[in-house]
Amino acid sequence: MTGEWAARVLGLAHLEGPEGQRVRLERRAAVLLAYLGLEGPSPKFALASLLWPDSAPQTVRANMRQLLRRLRLAGPGEAWVDADSERLELGPSLAVDAARLKVAARNQEHARVLEALPAEGPGLLLAGFDFDDCPELARWVEGVRAAIDGWVRKAREAEIERYTSLGDWSAALALAQSWVQQEPESEQAGVHLIRLHYLRGDRGAALAAFERLRSMLSRELGVDPMPETLALVRQIEKGTDLPRPPVTARRPLPLSVLRPPLLAGREAAWRQLEEGWNAGLILFITGEPGAGKSRLAEEFASTRGPWGRIEARIGDRDVPFASAARAFRTQMARWPDAKLPDWVRTELSRILPELGDPRSLPPLRSEADTLRFYDAQAEAIRLLHQEECVSIADDVQYWDKASSKAFTYALTRMAEAGGAQSRTLRFIDCYRKGELPAYSQTYVHQLVDQGVARLIELGPLSAQEVHQMLAGLELPGAERHAEALSRYTGGNPLYVVETIKHFIETDSLHKPWPDRLPPPGRVGPLIRRRLEQLSPLALQSAQLAALAGSHFRASLVSEALQVSVSVAHSALAELEAAQVLMDERFIHDLVREAVQDSLQPASKRTLHGRLATVFENEGAPPLLLAHHWLEAGSMERALPYLLAAAQSQEQVLPLEQAADHYARAAVLLAEAGRTEEAAQARVAETRCRIRPARN
Secondary structure, eight states, X not given: OOSOEEEEOBSSOEEEOTTSOEEEOOHHHHHHHHXXXXXXXXEHHHHHHHHSTTSOHHHHHHHHHHHHHHHHHHTTSOOOXXXXXXXXXXXXXXXXXXXXXXXXXXXXXXXXXXXXXXXXXXXXXXXXXXXXXXXXXXXXXXXXXXXXXXXXXXXXXXXXXXXXHTTOHXXXXXXXXXXXXXXXXXXXXXXXXXHHHHHTTOHHHHHHHHHHHHHHIIIIISOOOOHHXXXXXXXXXXXXXXXXXXXXXXXXXXXXXXXXXXXXXXXXXXXXXXXXXXXXXXXXXXXSTTSOHHHHXXXXXXXXXXXXXXEOOTTGXXXXXXXXXXXXXXXXHHOTTOOOOHHHHHHHTTTOGGGSOGGGSOOOOSHHXXXXXXXXXXXXHXXXXXXXXXXXXXXXXXXXXXXXXXXXXXXXXXXHTTOXXXXXXXXXXXXXXXXXXXXXXXXXXXXXXXXXXXXXXXXXXXXXXXXXXXXXHTOTTTGGGHHHHHHHXXXXXXXXXXXXXXXXXXXXXXXXOOSOOOOTTOXXXXXXXXXXXXXXXXXXXXXXXXXXGGGOOTHHHHHHHXXXXXXXXXXXHHHHHTTSEXXXXXXXXXXXXXXXXXXXXXXXXXXXXXXHHHHHHTTOOHHHHHHHHHXXXXXXXXXXXXXXXXXXXXXXXXXXXXXXXXXXXXHHHHHTTOHHHHHHHHHHHHHHXXXXXXX
8 A cells, every 4th residue: 555544533533545535433443543643552451441441351352352453444454553462552654633733732833733623624533422431531532622622722823823923814814714613602713803804904894703702602601702802892993003012021030039048037936936836836927918927837847847738718708618628628639548537528528529429418407416527627637637747727817717617626626635736746827917807816816825826926027137138039239229128118028029029020120229119018019010011811810810719720711711721821821930820829919919909890790700600510519609690790690509508508517607698698689679588588597597506
């Protein structure tokens, strides 16, 4: 045989010969070729087990032999799959289109990515086949489909930009039209089409494209166009020019600024930590935002042995056990081999549904039921911290009341058993001064008054300590600003670092103290200036993260903003480089606050609506959906979820949490004029508040 055969697995799977031959591929043969093309040489039996997951090993091997035989007979006798007793790999005479696309994507060869797509359709991997009978294989197919979708979107974006920069409007427009035809619900594609129509001088076509996009988003996704899209259309309606913003290179920040190597001015606090540690006390560190509480706790913990960090996030206070659930998930991920007894896992499933079905559990109707629930959390805390000497709890001011109560109970039980402050585990809690809620403040004061805890308060750095801190950065020109920086920042370590970042980015380290800076003692404006340098998508991604709070994850960017996975990853990488996000969380609360301040009310409502839609499609907890629909301004969509949250909490959690949500629902229902339903919610609230007293 001369020439190369090709396996087309993008779209309807088939084989194509060098002379135009076309051979249809059945399902398992198609996925076998796709898998080997994308993953490379693979263990034979493992791959066969993916194809026949419910068959006995002998049957699996026999089925694989038959499949390979059918593949040989499908063509002119050529061995398209090389096989031995242990391994399978593609033969040298067969090319797989999806594999070519993957290589082109990795090499940033965007035109070749698009060339690999079939001419007759969007190029869905193994279109027309489902793999419901092969669950593991189905997950692999879905994952690869998502990756290919990201590669193709990135290639389209890059090629449109390339054609536009060359002034080839026709080629750019044709590509945008093809993209919209294949992904009509993609706002990213729609915006390109709108913009290109207008740049070509066809204002009517641009506005018509917008109307189609708005209709599609409303009909298919139940959302409105993003504010940036609406702003673009307003420009087009006015007939104004659409300038392309210049791309500015961000000046890289030295590692010494990203994490100052010297912990200046904290010698006295360190001594207090050592004294408290030696006395076997719980340690609390408090101070103003930016005082360096977390850094001090981490540096101290690292000198004592293995340590771990759990954190609360803004928004936790509104969700019972949000902080505790995140803490347990963090520890289970850190110590996956830790064994939790069945009864502990069962009770934890009330707040961690992945451990079981909470709906199958009996309600917590008695004091004994509730104690068992709290005992399970205490036992889980003990078991999940067995390998650590120190557990740091950060941002304790955000802990929800239910989590705080459970942690207090657990700590008390562990102390009674002699294990809470033994040599095997110590606790360091960090919180903002003046922001601890009353329920946590009472707990801290009780422990300090009882002599089992020590409170360490971090104050500002002195002028000499600021000079010491700047010397540790080893930045030529930085120390000359020490005295002025001390006055300007009030000795706040984070403010010092943020001001130095500003000087680096504006090339001002070697210049006299600038005349124009935000008012002294405020870091927000400096952070906002850094945000202004972000690309629009990166800023929007940061705003999405700020609104999603504790539920933010990287995949939300592509899902909520309707961009490709690769484009979303680029935006997140930009946020990390700009010291806005790190590991899906904000580098500091003050950065998150600056991001929130950058949101206009309309954008805020829109992003909340996008989050609500994504979470709704995922079947997220009712309370989360209620929150985002309320913030999106859609009370009608929020109320059913708020009531459902109260009802579900009445079933599986202590009743005080359900009562709080019935009360909130009653207020909102009354405001909406639904007086009968409001009265029913108040009755349910009363029922939940009275029942614990009767028990």
